[in-house]
Amino acid sequence: MHVETTSLAGVFVLRPELHRDPRGFFTRTFDAGVFDAQTGPDGVRTANFVQDSQSRSSKGVVRGMHGRAGRGEAKLVRCSRGAVYDVLVDIRAQSPTFGMTQAFILDDEGFRHLFVPPGFLHGFQVLSEFADVCYRIDREHDQAEDLAVAHDDPVLGIDWPLPVTLISERDAAAGSWAELLATLR
Template sequence: MDERGFFSRTFDRDVVRSAGLDPDSFVQDSLSRTRRGVVRGMHLRSGSGEAKLVRCSSGAVFDVVVDLRPDSPTFCNRASFELSGDTQVTLYVPAGCAHGFQALTEPADVSYRIDRAHDPAEDVTIAHDDPELAIPWPLPVTLLSERDRRAPALAEVLAARRP
């Protein structure tokens, strides 16, 4: 960073490879712009899931990942992070984990690099305010999509995923 602003490398094959990921597995880039207080999530994909690299390119977000991989030692645990355009940190969200965020600024831009093409038939949503998750959203929630408003509780989603 200097008086001109900053430069940030947003993707580097060698860095991704050194983290144990296949850089060629990512097939789609997406961007969302979100107003302060809005929550997007908690979202995941059915089937083989969807891995993604998530970065707040402008503004700031409170980002949450919930591990829903049944064989994982951190099954049903959640982790939260503050991502911001100032730091440009990229977060890896493994396939089988639910992901969501709340915009802390007006607006916040979030970039996604995803390893599978989107198929709306595979979309799964969990209630952002499920008491079992107890996500400490830092701001009052100002807006949710219709899909997020109607999302079922985690227990219901897990029951539906059992063979």
């Protein structure tokens, strides 16, 4: 498994090695030793993960932009089937990359995993006919800590690659980046 850094402080990509043969392929989708070595003794550890979740969405659907207040939420995200355009926004006020966004393609060909430390908004758009996205999360969900910013907020200026076909009622009611900034202060 290889580790790639990103332009966002604390975010990294795990790239599993695929071993192909006439039967198909084999890959290790997670390696605790590699993960723990990357996060270091004071970071999120493998043992901190308490929940695995999975979503399935169809082409053009956007889920996001979601985050958590309080201590935030670390997650390890991968697309187990299909392809998604995955976007992060740094909402950590003291971070050198505060307010910056970065997008990643996650798919079932490269099996890249995206580690998202606490303090980020996260969202994705499905690029394939449908996609399954898997999340490994370090905290139990507490609805009272949910944060959301509109996927089409003009200040964030996220350039979704496809026309948006569907968002949830919750995401349609999400506030602006400016409103989130006011709550973070």
